[in-house]
Amino acid sequence: MPFKHNGERRHKFAKTQYKVTNWREYNESLRQRGNITVWVDESVASAWLAPANQRRGRPARFSDFAIETCLRARSAFRLALRQSEGFVHSVFALMGLDLPVPDFSTLSRRSGGLDVSKPKSEREPIPATLVIDSTGLKVFGAGEWQETKHGTKQKRRKWRKLHLGIDLESGEILFSELSEDSVGDPTVVPDMLDQIEGPVATFLGDGAYDGFSTRQEIANRYEGIEVIIPPPKTAVPSSKAANAPTTRDRDILAIQEHGRMTWQKQTGYGRGSRGETLMGRYKQVIGTTLRSRKLENQKMEARINVTVLNTMTALGRPAFERITAT
Incomplete structure:
Protein backbone atom coordinates (compact mmCIF):
# COMPACT_ATOMS: atom_id res chain seq x y z
CA MET A 1 0.00 0.00 0.00
CA PRO A 2 1.26 3.53 -0.68
CA PHE A 3 1.00 4.63 2.93
CA LYS A 4 3.31 1.84 4.05
CA HIS A 5 6.19 3.34 2.05
CA ASN A 6 5.79 6.54 4.07
CA GLY A 7 5.34 4.77 7.41
CA GLU A 8 8.36 6.34 9.07
CA ARG A 9 7.32 9.84 7.97
CA ARG A 10 3.58 9.41 8.37
CA HIS A 11 3.40 11.71 11.40
CA LYS A 12 4.50 14.62 9.19
CA PHE A 13 1.44 14.40 6.94
CA ALA A 14 -1.90 15.92 7.83
CA LYS A 15 -4.60 13.26 8.21
CA THR A 16 -7.41 13.46 5.69
CA GLN A 17 -10.78 14.26 7.26
CA TYR A 18 -14.09 12.82 6.05
CA LYS A 19 -17.70 13.60 6.88
CA VAL A 20 -20.66 11.23 6.70
CA THR A 21 -23.25 12.79 4.40
CA ASN A 22 -26.14 10.37 5.10
CA TRP A 23 -25.88 10.20 8.86
CA ARG A 24 -29.66 9.91 9.44
CA GLY A 112 -20.71 -29.05 9.16
CA GLY A 113 -22.72 -30.10 6.10
CA LEU A 114 -25.06 -27.11 6.00
CA ASP A 115 -25.95 -25.63 2.63
CA VAL A 116 -25.95 -21.90 3.37
CA SER A 117 -28.52 -19.96 1.39
CA LYS A 118 -27.18 -16.97 -0.46
CA PRO A 119 -29.35 -13.89 0.10
CA LYS A 120 -30.61 -12.02 -2.92
CA SER A 121 -28.03 -9.44 -3.87
CA GLU A 122 -29.01 -5.80 -4.19
CA ARG A 123 -25.96 -5.21 -6.39
CA GLU A 124 -26.62 -3.94 -9.87
CA PRO A 125 -25.76 -6.43 -12.64
CA ILE A 126 -22.56 -4.66 -13.63
CA PRO A 127 -19.01 -6.06 -13.65
CA ALA A 128 -17.62 -6.05 -10.13
CA THR A 129 -14.43 -4.45 -8.90
CA LEU A 130 -13.14 -7.28 -6.75
CA VAL A 131 -10.67 -6.75 -3.90
CA ILE A 132 -9.33 -9.87 -2.19
CA ASP A 133 -7.40 -10.13 1.07
CA SER A 134 -6.69 -12.66 3.80
CA THR A 135 -6.22 -12.62 7.56
CA GLY A 136 -5.69 -15.04 10.42
CA LEU A 137 -8.33 -16.21 12.88
CA LYS A 138 -7.46 -17.95 16.11
CA VAL A 139 -8.65 -21.48 16.72
CA PHE A 140 -10.78 -22.23 19.77
CA GLY A 141 -8.56 -23.11 22.70
CA ALA A 142 -5.63 -21.82 24.73
CA GLY A 143 -3.88 -18.74 23.40
CA GLU A 144 -0.22 -17.87 23.14
CA TRP A 145 -0.20 -16.08 26.50
CA GLN A 146 -1.45 -19.17 28.33
CA GLU A 147 1.13 -21.33 26.63
CA THR A 148 3.94 -18.95 27.53
CA LYS A 149 2.82 -18.18 31.07
CA HIS A 150 1.48 -21.53 32.22
CA GLY A 151 3.25 -23.93 29.88
CA THR A 152 0.13 -25.41 28.34
CA LYS A 153 0.52 -28.06 25.66
CA GLN A 154 1.64 -26.78 22.30
CA LYS A 155 -0.77 -27.34 19.43
CA ARG A 156 0.05 -27.73 15.78
CA ARG A 157 -2.78 -25.65 14.37
CA LYS A 158 -2.76 -22.23 15.98
CA TRP A 159 -5.00 -20.38 13.54
CA ARG A 160 -6.87 -20.50 10.24
CA LYS A 161 -6.54 -18.27 7.23
CA LEU A 162 -9.68 -16.45 6.10
CA HIS A 163 -9.92 -15.14 2.52
CA LEU A 164 -12.57 -12.56 1.68
CA GLY A 165 -13.48 -10.80 -1.55
CA ILE A 166 -15.43 -7.54 -1.58
CA ASP A 167 -17.06 -5.60 -4.39
CA LEU A 168 -15.90 -1.99 -4.07
CA GLU A 169 -19.08 -0.57 -5.58
CA SER A 170 -21.69 -2.34 -3.46
CA GLY A 171 -19.61 -3.23 -0.39
CA GLU A 172 -20.94 -6.80 -0.60
CA ILE A 173 -18.68 -9.72 0.29
CA LEU A 174 -18.83 -11.90 -2.82
CA PHE A 175 -16.98 -14.93 -1.45
CA SER A 176 -15.24 -16.34 1.59
CA GLU A 177 -12.88 -19.26 2.02
CA LEU A 178 -11.32 -20.64 5.18
CA SER A 179 -8.16 -22.72 4.94
CA GLU A 180 -5.40 -24.04 7.15
CA ASP A 181 -2.47 -21.76 7.84
CA SER A 182 -0.16 -23.94 5.75
CA VAL A 183 -2.16 -23.46 2.54
CA GLY A 184 -0.78 -20.83 0.15
CA ASP A 185 -3.01 -17.98 -0.98
CA PRO A 186 -2.91 -18.79 -4.73
CA THR A 187 -4.10 -22.35 -4.00
CA VAL A 188 -7.55 -21.26 -2.85
CA VAL A 189 -8.21 -18.82 -5.72
CA PRO A 190 -10.18 -21.34 -7.88
CA ASP A 191 -12.51 -22.24 -5.00
CA MET A 192 -13.11 -18.57 -4.25
CA LEU A 193 -13.89 -17.65 -7.85
CA ASP A 194 -16.42 -20.51 -8.01
CA GLN A 195 -18.58 -18.60 -5.52
CA ILE A 196 -18.85 -15.45 -7.66
CA GLU A 197 -21.98 -14.96 -9.73
CA GLY A 198 -21.75 -12.45 -12.54
CA PRO A 199 -18.90 -10.75 -14.39
CA VAL A 200 -15.78 -9.22 -12.82
CA ALA A 201 -14.04 -6.23 -14.39
CA THR A 202 -11.08 -5.82 -12.00
CA PHE A 203 -9.24 -8.23 -9.72
CA LEU A 204 -7.12 -6.52 -7.09
CA GLY A 205 -5.00 -8.43 -4.57
CA ASP A 206 -1.76 -8.08 -2.66
CA GLY A 207 1.56 -9.70 -3.49
CA ALA A 208 0.63 -12.96 -1.75
CA TYR A 209 -1.59 -13.85 -4.72
CA ASP A 210 1.11 -13.17 -7.32
CA GLY A 211 1.95 -16.05 -9.60
CA PHE A 212 1.32 -17.54 -13.03
CA SER A 213 -1.34 -19.95 -11.76
CA THR A 214 -3.44 -17.15 -10.25
CA ARG A 215 -3.30 -14.94 -13.32
CA GLN A 216 -4.01 -17.84 -15.65
CA GLU A 217 -7.00 -18.95 -13.59
CA ILE A 218 -8.46 -15.44 -13.65
CA ALA A 219 -7.84 -15.02 -17.38
CA ASN A 220 -9.55 -18.34 -18.15
CA ARG A 221 -12.69 -17.32 -16.28
CA TYR A 222 -13.08 -13.64 -17.22
CA GLU A 223 -12.35 -12.15 -20.61
CA GLY A 224 -10.72 -8.71 -20.64
CA ILE A 225 -10.39 -8.53 -16.85
CA GLU A 226 -7.88 -6.10 -15.33
CA VAL A 227 -5.55 -7.86 -12.89
CA ILE A 228 -3.73 -5.64 -10.39
CA ILE A 229 -1.29 -7.71 -8.32
CA PRO A 230 2.10 -6.25 -7.36
CA PRO A 231 5.04 -8.49 -8.28
CA PRO A 232 7.71 -8.95 -5.59
CA LYS A 233 10.91 -6.92 -5.55
CA THR A 234 12.89 -9.90 -6.85
CA ALA A 235 10.59 -10.49 -9.84
CA VAL A 236 12.16 -10.47 -13.31
CA PRO A 237 10.45 -10.32 -16.73
CA SER A 238 9.94 -13.54 -18.64
CA SER A 239 11.96 -14.51 -21.71
CA LYS A 240 9.11 -13.33 -23.97
CA ALA A 241 8.87 -9.87 -22.40
CA ALA A 242 10.57 -8.17 -25.35
CA ASN A 243 8.22 -9.54 -28.05
CA ALA A 244 5.03 -10.71 -26.30
CA PRO A 245 4.98 -9.35 -22.74
CA THR A 246 2.34 -10.59 -20.34
CA THR A 247 0.46 -8.35 -17.91
CA ARG A 248 2.91 -9.33 -15.20
CA ASP A 249 5.85 -8.47 -17.47
CA ARG A 250 4.42 -5.02 -18.11
CA ASP A 251 3.97 -4.46 -14.38
CA ILE A 252 7.57 -5.47 -13.67
CA LEU A 253 8.93 -3.23 -16.43
CA ALA A 254 6.79 -0.28 -15.30
CA ILE A 255 8.02 -0.64 -11.72
CA GLN A 256 11.64 -0.87 -12.87
CA GLU A 257 11.27 2.24 -15.02
CA HIS A 258 9.07 4.51 -12.91
CA GLY A 259 9.16 3.04 -9.40
CA ARG A 260 6.64 1.12 -7.32
CA MET A 261 4.86 4.23 -5.98
CA THR A 262 4.14 5.50 -9.49
CA TRP A 263 2.88 2.08 -10.54
CA GLN A 264 0.51 1.98 -7.57
CA LYS A 265 -0.95 5.38 -8.44
CA GLN A 266 -1.33 4.57 -12.13
CA THR A 267 -3.06 1.23 -11.54
CA GLY A 268 -5.16 2.35 -8.57
CA TYR A 269 -3.62 -0.28 -6.32
CA GLY A 270 -4.39 1.90 -3.28
CA ARG A 271 -8.02 0.78 -3.56
CA GLY A 272 -6.84 -2.49 -2.07
CA SER A 273 -6.83 -0.85 1.36
CA ARG A 274 -10.58 -1.48 1.36
CA GLY A 275 -9.74 -5.15 1.75
CA GLU A 276 -7.82 -4.42 4.94
CA THR A 277 -10.75 -2.30 6.13
CA LEU A 278 -13.04 -5.27 5.52
CA MET A 279 -10.83 -7.51 7.65
CA GLY A 280 -10.88 -4.97 10.44
CA ARG A 281 -14.67 -4.79 10.21
CA TYR A 282 -14.96 -8.58 10.34
CA LYS A 283 -12.86 -8.80 13.49
CA GLN A 284 -14.61 -5.83 15.12
CA VAL A 285 -18.15 -7.12 14.49
CA ILE A 286 -17.68 -10.90 14.54
CA GLY A 287 -14.49 -11.40 16.55
CA THR A 288 -10.98 -12.75 16.09
CA THR A 289 -11.59 -16.34 17.23
CA LEU A 290 -13.39 -19.28 15.66
CA ARG A 291 -15.78 -20.97 18.08
CA SER A 292 -16.12 -24.30 16.27
CA ARG A 293 -13.63 -27.11 16.78
CA LYS A 294 -13.76 -29.09 13.52
CA LEU A 295 -12.44 -27.63 10.27
CA GLU A 296 -15.68 -28.23 8.35
CA ASN A 297 -17.68 -26.51 11.07
CA GLN A 298 -15.21 -23.64 11.08
CA LYS A 299 -15.63 -23.17 7.32
CA MET A 300 -19.39 -23.05 7.73
CA GLU A 301 -19.04 -20.66 10.66
CA ALA A 302 -17.03 -18.28 8.48
CA ARG A 303 -19.68 -18.40 5.73
CA ILE A 304 -22.44 -17.72 8.24
CA ASN A 305 -20.44 -14.75 9.53
CA VAL A 306 -20.18 -13.38 5.99
CA THR A 307 -23.96 -13.60 5.50
CA VAL A 308 -24.39 -11.64 8.73
CA LEU A 309 -22.02 -8.91 7.52
CA ASN A 310 -23.78 -8.74 4.14
CA THR A 311 -27.13 -8.40 5.91
CA MET A 312 -25.78 -5.51 7.93
CA THR A 313 -24.42 -3.91 4.76
CA ALA A 314 -27.81 -4.23 3.07
CA LEU A 315 -29.43 -2.32 5.95
CA GLY A 316 -27.44 0.78 5.04
CA ARG A 317 -23.92 2.06 4.37
CA PRO A 318 -22.28 5.39 5.20
CA ALA A 319 -21.58 7.85 2.39
CA PHE A 320 -18.42 9.90 2.87
CA GLU A 321 -17.32 13.29 1.67
CA ARG A 322 -13.74 14.49 1.94
CA ILE A 323 -13.49 17.86 3.67
CA THR A 324 -9.70 18.22 3.97
CA ALA A 325 -6.82 16.98 1.82
CA THR A 326 -3.41 15.68 2.75
Whole structure:
Protein backbone atom coordinates (compact mmCIF):
# COMPACT_ATOMS: atom_id res chain seq x y z
CA MET A 1 0.00 0.00 0.00
CA PRO A 2 1.26 3.53 -0.68
CA PHE A 3 1.00 4.63 2.93
CA LYS A 4 3.31 1.84 4.05
CA HIS A 5 6.19 3.34 2.05
CA ASN A 6 5.79 6.54 4.07
CA GLY A 7 5.34 4.77 7.41
CA GLU A 8 8.36 6.34 9.07
CA ARG A 9 7.32 9.84 7.97
CA ARG A 10 3.58 9.41 8.37
CA HIS A 11 3.40 11.71 11.40
CA LYS A 12 4.50 14.62 9.19
CA PHE A 13 1.44 14.40 6.94
CA ALA A 14 -1.90 15.92 7.83
CA LYS A 15 -4.60 13.26 8.21
CA THR A 16 -7.41 13.46 5.69
CA GLN A 17 -10.78 14.26 7.26
CA TYR A 18 -14.09 12.82 6.05
CA LYS A 19 -17.70 13.60 6.88
CA VAL A 20 -20.66 11.23 6.70
CA THR A 21 -23.25 12.79 4.40
CA ASN A 22 -26.14 10.37 5.10
CA TRP A 23 -25.88 10.20 8.86
CA ARG A 24 -29.66 9.91 9.44
CA GLU A 25 -30.01 6.82 7.24
CA TYR A 26 -26.78 5.26 8.45
CA ASN A 27 -27.69 5.82 12.09
CA GLU A 28 -31.00 4.03 11.50
CA SER A 29 -29.21 1.10 9.86
CA LEU A 30 -26.96 0.75 12.92
CA ARG A 31 -30.04 0.55 15.14
CA GLN A 32 -31.63 -2.06 12.89
CA ARG A 33 -28.66 -4.38 13.40
CA GLY A 34 -29.98 -5.08 16.89
CA ASN A 35 -33.55 -5.56 15.71
CA ILE A 36 -34.56 -9.17 16.35
CA THR A 37 -36.96 -9.20 13.40
CA VAL A 38 -34.02 -8.67 11.06
CA TRP A 39 -32.61 -12.05 12.05
CA VAL A 40 -35.79 -13.96 13.00
CA ASP A 41 -39.11 -12.98 11.38
CA GLU A 42 -42.52 -14.60 11.05
CA SER A 43 -41.63 -16.23 7.73
CA VAL A 44 -39.58 -18.87 9.58
CA ALA A 45 -42.78 -20.67 10.58
CA SER A 46 -43.42 -21.93 7.03
CA ALA A 47 -39.90 -23.32 6.45
CA TRP A 48 -38.78 -24.30 9.96
CA LEU A 49 -39.46 -28.05 9.85
CA ALA A 50 -37.74 -30.35 7.38
CA PRO A 51 -39.90 -31.64 4.50
CA ALA A 52 -40.73 -35.33 4.32
CA ASN A 53 -38.39 -37.51 2.27
CA GLN A 54 -38.21 -41.15 1.18
CA ARG A 55 -34.69 -41.86 2.43
CA ARG A 56 -34.02 -44.66 4.85
CA GLY A 57 -33.33 -43.90 8.49
CA ARG A 58 -34.71 -41.35 10.88
CA PRO A 59 -35.86 -38.22 9.01
CA ALA A 60 -34.43 -34.83 9.90
CA ARG A 61 -36.67 -32.76 12.14
CA PHE A 62 -35.35 -29.31 11.31
CA SER A 63 -34.68 -27.80 7.91
CA ASP A 64 -31.36 -26.29 6.88
CA PHE A 65 -33.08 -22.91 7.06
CA ALA A 66 -33.83 -23.48 10.76
CA ILE A 67 -30.22 -24.41 11.53
CA GLU A 68 -28.93 -21.43 9.56
CA THR A 69 -31.30 -19.02 11.35
CA CYS A 70 -30.05 -20.16 14.75
CA LEU A 71 -26.41 -19.91 13.65
CA ARG A 72 -26.94 -16.43 12.20
CA ALA A 73 -28.44 -15.25 15.50
CA ARG A 74 -25.47 -16.81 17.26
CA SER A 75 -23.04 -14.88 15.07
CA ALA A 76 -24.92 -11.56 15.13
CA PHE A 77 -25.18 -11.45 18.92
CA ARG A 78 -21.97 -13.38 19.75
CA LEU A 79 -23.68 -16.23 21.57
CA ALA A 80 -22.58 -19.75 22.40
CA LEU A 81 -24.62 -22.65 21.02
CA ARG A 82 -26.54 -23.20 24.25
CA GLN A 83 -27.32 -19.50 24.55
CA SER A 84 -28.39 -19.45 20.88
CA GLU A 85 -30.89 -22.20 21.62
CA GLY A 86 -32.33 -20.24 24.53
CA PHE A 87 -32.35 -16.99 22.53
CA VAL A 88 -34.38 -18.43 19.64
CA HIS A 89 -36.73 -20.19 22.07
CA SER A 90 -37.46 -16.90 23.84
CA VAL A 91 -38.02 -15.10 20.52
CA PHE A 92 -40.57 -17.73 19.48
CA ALA A 93 -42.33 -17.34 22.83
CA LEU A 94 -42.59 -13.58 22.33
CA MET A 95 -43.85 -14.09 18.77
CA GLY A 96 -46.42 -16.67 19.88
CA LEU A 97 -44.96 -19.39 17.65
CA ASP A 98 -45.26 -22.97 18.89
CA LEU A 99 -42.16 -24.32 17.15
CA PRO A 100 -39.44 -26.63 18.46
CA VAL A 101 -35.90 -25.24 18.64
CA PRO A 102 -32.78 -27.25 17.73
CA ASP A 103 -30.66 -28.07 20.75
CA PHE A 104 -26.97 -27.15 20.88
CA SER A 105 -25.76 -30.63 19.88
CA THR A 106 -28.00 -30.60 16.80
CA LEU A 107 -26.67 -27.20 15.80
CA SER A 108 -23.10 -28.43 16.15
CA ARG A 109 -23.72 -31.67 14.25
CA ARG A 110 -25.71 -30.12 11.38
CA SER A 111 -23.49 -27.08 10.87
CA GLY A 112 -20.71 -29.05 9.16
CA GLY A 113 -22.72 -30.10 6.10
CA LEU A 114 -25.06 -27.11 6.00
CA ASP A 115 -25.95 -25.63 2.63
CA VAL A 116 -25.95 -21.90 3.37
CA SER A 117 -28.52 -19.96 1.39
CA LYS A 118 -27.18 -16.97 -0.46
CA PRO A 119 -29.35 -13.89 0.10
CA LYS A 120 -30.61 -12.02 -2.92
CA SER A 121 -28.03 -9.44 -3.87
CA GLU A 122 -29.01 -5.80 -4.19
CA ARG A 123 -25.96 -5.21 -6.39
CA GLU A 124 -26.62 -3.94 -9.87
CA PRO A 125 -25.76 -6.43 -12.64
CA ILE A 126 -22.56 -4.66 -13.63
CA PRO A 127 -19.01 -6.06 -13.65
CA ALA A 128 -17.62 -6.05 -10.13
CA THR A 129 -14.43 -4.45 -8.90
CA LEU A 130 -13.14 -7.28 -6.75
CA VAL A 131 -10.67 -6.75 -3.90
CA ILE A 132 -9.33 -9.87 -2.19
CA ASP A 133 -7.40 -10.13 1.07
CA SER A 134 -6.69 -12.66 3.80
CA THR A 135 -6.22 -12.62 7.56
CA GLY A 136 -5.69 -15.04 10.42
CA LEU A 137 -8.33 -16.21 12.88
CA LYS A 138 -7.46 -17.95 16.11
CA VAL A 139 -8.65 -21.48 16.72
CA PHE A 140 -10.78 -22.23 19.77
CA GLY A 141 -8.56 -23.11 22.70
CA ALA A 142 -5.63 -21.82 24.73
CA GLY A 143 -3.88 -18.74 23.40
CA GLU A 144 -0.22 -17.87 23.14
CA TRP A 145 -0.20 -16.08 26.50
CA GLN A 146 -1.45 -19.17 28.33
CA GLU A 147 1.13 -21.33 26.63
CA THR A 148 3.94 -18.95 27.53
CA LYS A 149 2.82 -18.18 31.07
CA HIS A 150 1.48 -21.53 32.22
CA GLY A 151 3.25 -23.93 29.88
CA THR A 152 0.13 -25.41 28.34
CA LYS A 153 0.52 -28.06 25.66
CA GLN A 154 1.64 -26.78 22.30
CA LYS A 155 -0.77 -27.34 19.43
CA ARG A 156 0.05 -27.73 15.78
CA ARG A 157 -2.78 -25.65 14.37
CA LYS A 158 -2.76 -22.23 15.98
CA TRP A 159 -5.00 -20.38 13.54
CA ARG A 160 -6.87 -20.50 10.24
CA LYS A 161 -6.54 -18.27 7.23
CA LEU A 162 -9.68 -16.45 6.10
CA HIS A 163 -9.92 -15.14 2.52
CA LEU A 164 -12.57 -12.56 1.68
CA GLY A 165 -13.48 -10.80 -1.55
CA ILE A 166 -15.43 -7.54 -1.58
CA ASP A 167 -17.06 -5.60 -4.39
CA LEU A 168 -15.90 -1.99 -4.07
CA GLU A 169 -19.08 -0.57 -5.58
CA SER A 170 -21.69 -2.34 -3.46
CA GLY A 171 -19.61 -3.23 -0.39
CA GLU A 172 -20.94 -6.80 -0.60
CA ILE A 173 -18.68 -9.72 0.29
CA LEU A 174 -18.83 -11.90 -2.82
CA PHE A 175 -16.98 -14.93 -1.45
CA SER A 176 -15.24 -16.34 1.59
CA GLU A 177 -12.88 -19.26 2.02
CA LEU A 178 -11.32 -20.64 5.18
CA SER A 179 -8.16 -22.72 4.94
CA GLU A 180 -5.40 -24.04 7.15
CA ASP A 181 -2.47 -21.76 7.84
CA SER A 182 -0.16 -23.94 5.75
CA VAL A 183 -2.16 -23.46 2.54
CA GLY A 184 -0.78 -20.83 0.15
CA ASP A 185 -3.01 -17.98 -0.98
CA PRO A 186 -2.91 -18.79 -4.73
CA THR A 187 -4.10 -22.35 -4.00
CA VAL A 188 -7.55 -21.26 -2.85
CA VAL A 189 -8.21 -18.82 -5.72
CA PRO A 190 -10.18 -21.34 -7.88
CA ASP A 191 -12.51 -22.24 -5.00
CA MET A 192 -13.11 -18.57 -4.25
CA LEU A 193 -13.89 -17.65 -7.85
CA ASP A 194 -16.42 -20.51 -8.01
CA GLN A 195 -18.58 -18.60 -5.52
CA ILE A 196 -18.85 -15.45 -7.66
CA GLU A 197 -21.98 -14.96 -9.73
CA GLY A 198 -21.75 -12.45 -12.54
CA PRO A 199 -18.90 -10.75 -14.39
CA VAL A 200 -15.78 -9.22 -12.82
CA ALA A 201 -14.04 -6.23 -14.39
CA THR A 202 -11.08 -5.82 -12.00
CA PHE A 203 -9.24 -8.23 -9.72
CA LEU A 204 -7.12 -6.52 -7.09
CA GLY A 205 -5.00 -8.43 -4.57
CA ASP A 206 -1.76 -8.08 -2.66
CA GLY A 207 1.56 -9.70 -3.49
CA ALA A 208 0.63 -12.96 -1.75
CA TYR A 209 -1.59 -13.85 -4.72
CA ASP A 210 1.11 -13.17 -7.32
CA GLY A 211 1.95 -16.05 -9.60
CA PHE A 212 1.32 -17.54 -13.03
CA SER A 213 -1.34 -19.95 -11.76
CA THR A 214 -3.44 -17.15 -10.25
CA ARG A 215 -3.30 -14.94 -13.32
CA GLN A 216 -4.01 -17.84 -15.65
CA GLU A 217 -7.00 -18.95 -13.59
CA ILE A 218 -8.46 -15.44 -13.65
CA ALA A 219 -7.84 -15.02 -17.38
CA ASN A 220 -9.55 -18.34 -18.15
CA ARG A 221 -12.69 -17.32 -16.28
CA TYR A 222 -13.08 -13.64 -17.22
CA GLU A 223 -12.35 -12.15 -20.61
CA GLY A 224 -10.72 -8.71 -20.64
CA ILE A 225 -10.39 -8.53 -16.85
CA GLU A 226 -7.88 -6.10 -15.33
CA VAL A 227 -5.55 -7.86 -12.89
CA ILE A 228 -3.73 -5.64 -10.39
CA ILE A 229 -1.29 -7.71 -8.32
CA PRO A 230 2.10 -6.25 -7.36
CA PRO A 231 5.04 -8.49 -8.28
CA PRO A 232 7.71 -8.95 -5.59
CA LYS A 233 10.91 -6.92 -5.55
CA THR A 234 12.89 -9.90 -6.85
CA ALA A 235 10.59 -10.49 -9.84
CA VAL A 236 12.16 -10.47 -13.31
CA PRO A 237 10.45 -10.32 -16.73
CA SER A 238 9.94 -13.54 -18.64
CA SER A 239 11.96 -14.51 -21.71
CA LYS A 240 9.11 -13.33 -23.97
CA ALA A 241 8.87 -9.87 -22.40
CA ALA A 242 10.57 -8.17 -25.35
CA ASN A 243 8.22 -9.54 -28.05
CA ALA A 244 5.03 -10.71 -26.30
CA PRO A 245 4.98 -9.35 -22.74
CA THR A 246 2.34 -10.59 -20.34
CA THR A 247 0.46 -8.35 -17.91
CA ARG A 248 2.91 -9.33 -15.20
CA ASP A 249 5.85 -8.47 -17.47
CA ARG A 250 4.42 -5.02 -18.11
CA ASP A 251 3.97 -4.46 -14.38
CA ILE A 252 7.57 -5.47 -13.67
CA LEU A 253 8.93 -3.23 -16.43
CA ALA A 254 6.79 -0.28 -15.30
CA ILE A 255 8.02 -0.64 -11.72
CA GLN A 256 11.64 -0.87 -12.87
CA GLU A 257 11.27 2.24 -15.02
CA HIS A 258 9.07 4.51 -12.91
CA GLY A 259 9.16 3.04 -9.40
CA ARG A 260 6.64 1.12 -7.32
CA MET A 261 4.86 4.23 -5.98
CA THR A 262 4.14 5.50 -9.49
CA TRP A 263 2.88 2.08 -10.54
CA GLN A 264 0.51 1.98 -7.57
CA LYS A 265 -0.95 5.38 -8.44
CA GLN A 266 -1.33 4.57 -12.13
CA THR A 267 -3.06 1.23 -11.54
CA GLY A 268 -5.16 2.35 -8.57
CA TYR A 269 -3.62 -0.28 -6.32
CA GLY A 270 -4.39 1.90 -3.28
CA ARG A 271 -8.02 0.78 -3.56
CA GLY A 272 -6.84 -2.49 -2.07
CA SER A 273 -6.83 -0.85 1.36
CA ARG A 274 -10.58 -1.48 1.36
CA GLY A 275 -9.74 -5.15 1.75
CA GLU A 276 -7.82 -4.42 4.94
CA THR A 277 -10.75 -2.30 6.13
CA LEU A 278 -13.04 -5.27 5.52
CA MET A 279 -10.83 -7.51 7.65
CA GLY A 280 -10.88 -4.97 10.44
CA ARG A 281 -14.67 -4.79 10.21
CA TYR A 282 -14.96 -8.58 10.34
CA LYS A 283 -12.86 -8.80 13.49
CA GLN A 284 -14.61 -5.83 15.12
CA VAL A 285 -18.15 -7.12 14.49
CA ILE A 286 -17.68 -10.90 14.54
CA GLY A 287 -14.49 -11.40 16.55
CA THR A 288 -10.98 -12.75 16.09
CA THR A 289 -11.59 -16.34 17.23
CA LEU A 290 -13.39 -19.28 15.66
CA ARG A 291 -15.78 -20.97 18.08
CA SER A 292 -16.12 -24.30 16.27
CA ARG A 293 -13.63 -27.11 16.78
CA LYS A 294 -13.76 -29.09 13.52
CA LEU A 295 -12.44 -27.63 10.27
CA GLU A 296 -15.68 -28.23 8.35
CA ASN A 297 -17.68 -26.51 11.07
CA GLN A 298 -15.21 -23.64 11.08
CA LYS A 299 -15.63 -23.17 7.32
CA MET A 300 -19.39 -23.05 7.73
CA GLU A 301 -19.04 -20.66 10.66
CA ALA A 302 -17.03 -18.28 8.48
CA ARG A 303 -19.68 -18.40 5.73
CA ILE A 304 -22.44 -17.72 8.24
CA ASN A 305 -20.44 -14.75 9.53
CA VAL A 306 -20.18 -13.38 5.99
CA THR A 307 -23.96 -13.60 5.50
CA VAL A 308 -24.39 -11.64 8.73
CA LEU A 309 -22.02 -8.91 7.52
CA ASN A 310 -23.78 -8.74 4.14
CA THR A 311 -27.13 -8.40 5.91
CA MET A 312 -25.78 -5.51 7.93
CA THR A 313 -24.42 -3.91 4.76
CA ALA A 314 -27.81 -4.23 3.07
CA LEU A 315 -29.43 -2.32 5.95
CA GLY A 316 -27.44 0.78 5.04
CA ARG A 317 -23.92 2.06 4.37
CA PRO A 318 -22.28 5.39 5.20
CA ALA A 319 -21.58 7.85 2.39
CA PHE A 320 -18.42 9.90 2.87
CA GLU A 321 -17.32 13.29 1.67
CA ARG A 322 -13.74 14.49 1.94
CA ILE A 323 -13.49 17.86 3.67
CA THR A 324 -9.70 18.22 3.97
CA ALA A 325 -6.82 16.98 1.82
CA THR A 326 -3.41 15.68 2.75
